[in-house]
Amino acid sequence: MTRFAFIIHPLSTADVARKYPFARYLPDCLVEAAMARTPSKIVSEITGVRSPTGAETAGWFVGCPLSSRQLAEWPPERTIPRVIEAARVAEALGAEIVGLGAFTAIVGDGGREVAEAVEIGVTTGNSYTVATAVQGTLEAARLMEIDVSSATAAVLGATGSIGRVCAHLLADSVARIIVIGRREEALQTLLRELSGSRAEVIASTDTAASLPEAELVVTVTSALDTVVEPEMLRSGSVVCDVARPRDVSGRVARERDDVLVIEGGAVAIPGDVNFNFNFGFPPGTAYACMAETMILALEGMTEDYSIGKRLELERVRESSGLAVRHGFGLAGFRSFERTLSDEDINRIRQRASETANASA
Ligand SMILES: NC(=O)c1ccc[n+]([C@@H]2O[C@H](COP(=O)([O-])OP(=O)(O)OC[C@H]3O[C@@H](n4cnc5c(N)ncnc54)[C@H](OP(=O)(O)O)[C@@H]3O)[C@@H](O)[C@H]2O)c1
Secondary structure (H helix, E strand, O other): OEEEEEEEEOHHHHHHHHHHHHHHHHHHHHHHHHHOOOEEEEEEEEEEEEEOOEEEEEEEEOOOOOOOOHHHHHHHHHHHHHHHHHHHHHHHHOOOOOEEHHHHHOOOHHHHHHHHHHOOOOOOOHHHHHHHHHHHHHHHHHHOOOHHHHHHHEEEEOHHHHHHHHHHHOOOOEEEEEEEEOOHHHHHHHHHHHHOOOOOOEOOOOHEEEEEEEEEEOOOOOOOOOEEEEEOOOOOOOOEOOOOOOOOOHHHHOOOOOEEEEEHHHHHHHHEEEOOOOOOOOEEEEEEEHHHHHHHHHHHHOOOOOOOOOOOHHHHHHHHHHHHHHOOOOOOOOOOOOOOHHHHHHHHHHHHHHHHHHHH
């Protein structure tokens, strides 16, 4: 059996307070200082992943105790050694492939520097994350009765690793796509890459002006704070929030009952998986990046996989095919940490159509 490990980290100090309740009474800087001095270690054992092919795998969560803020704002010479340390814990446990979760996948050129430092295979899990984000968005659009072929899509964080490939895939399905980023030059490069797509492609650095035009939104920035607010969204639109921490403000949940917000990348895991750790998902489900690591282990693929800032479309397609072969698939829709029922989605569609009728 090929074993895997997956590196997780607290998205914020609130995650630390869930495990150590006294931390809630301490200032963030004290909690982060304590985290910075704590070595990476095993968090739990993961058992029971079984593919319909008969292949099995098991592994570990390994904790890298740095927050998103520390991983995003500290210089690379402080963050990369800490992620390498966690990958070495995985290696010592006997994992042959290790996945990098959330912001541990962003430092060091999208996992490349970690991959160079360890003997085992490394993946960010971003290929299957892209596949599930796009699949989920298109399926949600179908449920909201959006005609995708004539729709406008927007990708926020389009110059990033995941955003760029999401834009490539959506540009083959929609009529118009707005790629939104912060760096004009990177946007122009993306525009050139996307010329020749089915969709008309527009680049923008103005999120507030561009999002209201889109019926489909994929948001996948590495911002520490939310970047999508209720007043930016079009009635009846679908917003797939792939980012962790999340991009979509909690105000959207409270103020926009006419917009379908889904979490990107919630995947059903085959077999009788036990994570022995609660990361906030229903039993038997995991993030797509975790799923990609398990899929590679089931397939016995222990070389580096989704690495670097330029993901290959071919790997997105391959990971999607391997997922089907091993019984992985979208685990329904979740929104703001809760599962959405068909009735919830019908209600949102109904509200959107009432809003459209009222403004007609
Ligand atoms: N749900 C899942 O299963 C899953 C799996 C993997 C990753 N993720 C999450 O996906 C997100 C992106 O990952 P990635 O690997 O694509 O990261 P990445 O390559 O670093 O790209 C992030 C993008 O976000 C943009 N950005 C950063 N801060 C921003 C801000 N304040 N406002 C607007 N744009 C901003 C960056 O712009 P510049 O190009 O200008 O820097 C970049 O284009 C992260 O939150 C990560 O945790 C989720």
